[in-house]
Structure formats: structure tokens, C-alpha cells
Amino acid sequence: MVEINRRPKPTDLLPIGEIVRRTGVPASALHFYERKGLIQPERxxxxxxxxxxxxERRIAIIQVAKRLGIPLSEIAEQFAQLPEDRMPSLRDWNRLNRSWRARLRARQLEIERLQRDMDQCIGCGCVSLGSCLVVNPDDSLAADGMGARMLLPIEDEPA
Structure with a gap:
């Protein structure tokens, strides 16, 4: 007998089409996440x-982490610390969030440093200037010869 007005449970089993509809993630991505050990459907x-x-919550966390640039291998490491038989809790999310916020902050600081360094670049394409802090700090490419060393063809490549 089908229960009418039954409240959905986290352990209810849904077919892949329903998960695709509810998460917006293609079936091919779900299969990929399964191969990577991020999710484990029953069979x-x-x-x-x-x-x-x-x-569904794990899939949502994967989507957020991907937008943040977190590699799937790191997501898998974090998921390994979570029980597989339940939904990640708010406490679990807060732990992931703290870890990923620190990573994002470090990236943000690096981007800000690069932006400051770019103010020193005149955009001429010559990467052998001693003042180029972006690509050639301390004029390290000067030992390789004159000119825009990184823009010259490699010896094995046709010019």
C-alpha cells in the first residue's frame, strides 16, 4: 500500500532520473562522481x-566546491571523513566551509599580490626586464639570452 502524505526521508531511494531532475547534475556527472568515490548509489x-x-546534499556540496576551484581529490578527502549513510550535517558543512574559506583567502591574497605586481609591468611583452615582477622576478631569464625569451620559439619547433 502506498503511503499518502508520507514525509520524505533522507534514506528514501530515488532513481537517477529523479536525482538529475532535483540536482540539475547530468547523469554522466553522477556516474563520474561515483567512479571517483564521491557518491555511492545502491544497486x-x-x-x-x-x-x-x-x-542530494553531497552533490550540492560537490557543485559548490567545484565553483570554488576545489579539486575533486580534495573533496573526496573531505567526504572520507563523513559517514556515508547520512546527509552531511550543518556541523559537517561548517567544517568544510572553514577549510575551503582558508584556501579561498590564500588564493585571494595571491591574486591581490599579482595585481599589485602587474602595476610594474608596462605590457611590452619583453619578459627579460629586471623590473618585471610578474613573469621574471630578479631578471632570472637574462641568463638565457637577450629578448623576450619566453616568446621565442623553442629550438625543436619551427619558427
Whole structure:
């Protein structure tokens, strides 16, 4: 008998089409995440994938992490610390968030440093200037010869 007005449970099993509809993530991406060990659907005896509803939150976290530039390998490391049989909690999210915020802040500081360094660049394309802090700090390319060393063809390449 089908229960009417039953409240959905995190352990309810959903077919892949429903997970695709609810998350907006293509089935091919879900299969990829499965191969990477990020999500683990259950399988029917016939091999059909059924996804516990709580995996929707993991999939959402993967999407957020990807937008932040977090590699899937790091997401997998973080997910390894979470129980597989339940939805990541707010506490779990806060721990991930703190870790990823620190990483983002470091990237932000690096971008700000590069922006400051670019103010020293006149955009001429010559990377052998002693004052070029972006590509050639301390004029390290001067030992390789004159001119725009990084823009010259490599010896094995046709000019």
C-alpha cells in the first residue's frame, strides 16, 4: 500500500532520473562522481542505480566546491571523513566551509599580490626586464639570452 502524505526521508531511494531532475547534475556527472568515490548509489539486483535522498546534499556540496576551484581529490578527502549513510550535517558543512574559506583567502591574497605586481609591468611583452615582477622576478631569464625569451620559439619547433 502506498503511503499518502508520507514525509520524505533522507534514506528514501530515488532513481537517477529523479536525482538529475532535483540536482540539475547530468547523469554522466553522477556516474563520474561515483567512479571517483564521491557518491555511492545502491544497486538493484538488475544493476539499476538508486540514490539515497541524502546524496542530494553531497552533490550540492560537490557543485559548490567545484565553483570554488576545489579539486575533486580534495573533496573526496573531505567526504572520507563523513559517514556515508547520512546527509552531511550543518556541523559537517561548517567544517568544510572553514577549510575551503582558508584556501579561498590564500588564493585571494595571491591574486591581490599579482595585481599589485602587474602595476610594474608596462605590457611590452619583453619578459627579460629586471623590473618585471610578474613573469621574471630578479631578471632570472637574462641568463638565457637577450629578448623576450619566453616568446621565442623553442629550438625543436619551427619558427
Amino acid at each position: 538493484t539486483p538488475g544493476g539499476t542505480r538508486l540514490y539515497p535522498r541524502h546524496l
